[in-house]
Amino acid sequence: MTVIDPGEESGAVLDVTGLSVEFPTEDGIVRAVRGVGYRLERGESLGIVGESGSGKSVTALAVMGLLPRSARVRGSVRFEGAELLGLSDNQLSDVRGRGIAMVFQDPMTSLNPVYPVGYQIAETLQRHHPDLTKRAARERAVELLGTVGIPSPERRVDAYPHEMSGGMRQRVVIAIAMANDPDVIIADEPTTALDVTVQAQILDALETARAETGAALVLITHDLGVVAGHTDRVAVMYAGRIVETGPVEDIFYAPRMPYTLGLLGSLPRLDREEERLTPITGSPPSLLNLPPGCPFAPRCPLRREVCDSTEPPLHQAGPVGHLSACHFAAELVGAGADQVFDAVGADAEALARFADTAPSTEEDPA
Secondary structure (H helix, E strand, O other): OEOOOOOOOOOOOEEEEEEEEEEEEOOEEEEEEEEEEEEEOOOOEEEEEOOOOOOHHHHHHHHHOOOOOOOEEEEEEEEOOEEOOOOOHHHHHHHEOOOEEEEOOOHHHHOOOOOOHHHHHHHHHHHHOOOOOHHHHHHHHHHHHHHOOOOOHHHHOOOOHHHOOHHHHHHHHHHHHHOOOOOEEEEEOOOOOOOHHHHHHHHHHHHHHHHHHOOEEEEEEOOHHHHOOOOOEEEEEEOOEEEEEEEHHHHHHOOOOHHHHHHHHOOOOHHHOOOOOOOOOOOOOOOOOOOOOOOOHHHOOOOOHHHHOOOOOOEEOOOOOOEEOOOOHHHOOOHHHHHHHHHOOOOHHHHHHHHHHOOOOOOOOO
């Protein structure tokens, strides 16, 4: 995954450029997604992380063409070189499931409660393979249920969604997603509301789906810990845009954005077991009335005058492919990163002390 220039040619399986989504409301325009761009190569995995309301799920729904008609979508979404934005729902139905498949956040609402799970898997198969017999589709459904780890698939194929646990329902949705060997699987917070043991099983099922289909994976989550061992690259979203992106190792060990440091600081760590978790103070801004400048500025320990007037673009902030949207990303190196890690979420006096000791780069914010 690489954040790309709009004019750059790409041979990627999924190429998103300048994606923006707005929702008209009685109070004004909600700018839910603002210029998101990434490229996903075949077999690659991308983790998209951020707080609730950062635009992660809306980005995925825009790619799938599943937003309500009132949504205003601009930019470009290219799948295997073909533009998806602007296609009719019937045309997109030929891509959904076979080209790009999605694992939704709540399987209880994405599965039809009045049909057995086997019927729903078979329906997906026959939509893209009309010559497939009902018997063959059922046999394939049993095979898929076994592949994702559901015990006694021959019996469970006739079960209804309400007869299954949350973890088993999520595995059914994964089975539906992998049924037609898609090129891309988008998993929208697939481990939400599941206990830790079941989360691990669901992530293993996703890895199995990738191995079986060879699909690229977009894993959307609010938990950086989930993406650590399951993605190649990470994109951190805040206030509708990507604010940092890079290889997993760079994001975890050499972050260049105070917001990313705040997310890391809120994770339990075995090497800091005697210390309290460090939450990020404040709340995300309203996407209805975004303030000028950097949206993270009111919560940021590096905040200075330029942050209140100019929103920083994504720019190179480390090795090739590591980009950050922070005016002072260069300060988050070595000991400076430790200082910010301790300052994020601290009280006002601690932030003031950090600001006094941090080197000034206001003359050259880039």
